[in-house]
Amino acid sequence: MQVTETKNEGLSREYNVVIPQAHLSERLNAKLEEIKPQVHLKGFRPGKAPTSFLKKLYGKNLMGELIQEEMQAAQAEALKDVQPAMQPHPHMKDGLLDEVVDGKADLEYHMHVEVLPEIEPQGLDAIKLEKMVAEIADEEIEEELKQLADQNKTYKDLPKNRNVKDGHKVTIDFKGKVDGEYFEGGSGEAAELVIGSGQFIPGFEEQLVGAKKDEEKVITVTFPEDYQAAHLAGKEAEFEVTIKANQEPQDAEINDDLAKQLGMDDLDALKARVKEMIQGRYDSQSRLHMKRELLDYLDEKHDFDLPPGMVKAEFEQIWQQVQSAELDEEDKEKSEDDLKADYEKIAARRVRLGLLLAEIGKESNVDVPQDELTRSIQMQAMQMGMQPQQLFQMIQERPELLAQFRAPLFEEKVVDHLIEKADVTEKTVSKDELMAEPGDE
Numbered sequence: 557m558q559v560t561e562t563k564n565e566g567l568s569r570e571y572n573v574v575i576p577q578a579h580l581s582e583r584l585n586a587k588l589e590e591i592k593p594q595v596h597l598k599g600f601r602p603g604k605a606p607t608s609f610l611k612k613l614y615g616k617n618l619m620g621e622l623i624q625e626e627m628q629a630a631q632a633e634a635l636k637d638v639q640p641a642m643q644p645h646p647h648m649k650d651g652l653l654d655e656v657v658d659g660k661a662d663l664e665y666h667m668h669v670e671v672l673p674e675i676e677p678q679g680l681d682a683i684k685l686e687k688m689v690a691e692i693a694d695e696e697i698e699e700e701l702k703q704l705a706d707q708n709k710t711y712k713d714l715p716k717n718r719n720v721k722d723g724h725k726v727t728i729d730f731k732g733k734v735d736g737e738y739f740e741g742g743s744g745e746a747a748e749l750v751i752g753s754g755q756f757i758p759g760f761e762e763q764l765v766g767a768k769k770d771e772e773k774v775i776t777v778t779f780p781e782d783y784q785a786a787h788l789a790g791k792e793a794e795f796e797v798t799i800k801a802n803q804e805p806q807d808a809e810i811n812d813d814l815a816k817q818l819g820m821d822d823l824d825a826l827k828a829r830v831k832e833m834i835q836g837r838y839d840s841q842s843r844l845h846m847k848r849e850l851l852d853y854l855d856e857k858h859d860f861d862l863p864p865g866m867v868k869a870e871f872e873q874i875w876q877q878v879q880s881a882e883l884d885e886e887d888k889e890k891s892e893d894d895l896k897a898d899y900e901k902i903a904a905r906r907v908r909l910g911l912l913l914a915e916i917g918k919e920s921n922v923d924v925p926q927d928e929l930t931r932s933i934q935m936q937a938m939q940m941g942m943q944p945q946q947l948f949q950m951i952q953e954r955p956e957l958l959a960q961f962r963a964p965l966f967e968e969k970v971v972d973h974l975i976e977k978a979d980v981t982e983k984t985v986s987k988d989e990l991m992a993e994p995g996d997e
Contacts, residue, residue, distance in 0.1 A: 673863075688841075689842065708814065710805075721804075760795065771798075
């Protein structure tokens, strides 16, 4: 095997690799001899089949495996003194691989590699941050209590002569038809529905207003064009509905009874818990502001070459998100070229900060505990509608996925580490200032 560096400019490296056919053939013959005793072929005693015959049967598959092993070894040799920014890919002339497998040519190819820059973190002992703090007003606690009371209100059964109104909770049986045929998932029994909640298809709930208990109605609605079940999207449907119960909401009083319903000893304990929840939101938002201030500081203090492939991949991911979302008013006024230029700068900043935080974390021995990583994967599984074990199985089959789950946790750990080291001063602000998007204040 010959691995020759042919280019070394900035973060770019190129290597020419030559693996002689004689070496591959020697390894292939050795492999055939190794498997010979295990091969049982009709007409030959065990282990007595000629090597030439085994080569015809298994040669191509074994050569393919050997080529992969040799290419991996060549890559390891080329990259032994550098850290690749991304997985390199070999480039070889068309048809060469078939010639190599057939034993007619040396395996020769080149690799282009972008390496990670050498980074020396600067100014970490001089970080100064402001921590926004805001007082929790009694009015905000009262508003939270009202919402809790509304979420936990009870409903009272109404007599048959009372009409369904907006805000009532009805219990219904329903069966839906599309094109005259009942469809899967379009029926239910004893389903509870609060009128006006938007829980059902647009137009469904409104047509129940005015109905009475035990009444049967036929409701006609049209599924939204973007409905998740593509075979129903945009189609008209008829639902046969029977009102089984009509209930009127009862205002829940904010008192000890409500607190006990929510598992608290009394109203004072509930108020204290609500205040803790609000404080948690305030603390999280305050940290977001500090993180933004910290990242701005680090970005200003560091300027080093970035692997173009990493910046390109980050930009493409950002641009895909931009194209699938509605632009804000400021971006709507920009040309596509101007927008791309803006987001290319954002991509470069993200890559720069990502590499810098990784280096700081490495030097500071920051780690992500296994239990936190496991919990994060479990939460991701639930958000993806999967069983956690399914996602763990995917990660086991594709180990590179683990880094994708670990990376954001690691970054937050490094940010916390830097905030702990920083000179932090508190700044009293209003709630509106605190809750503003970081960078908009």
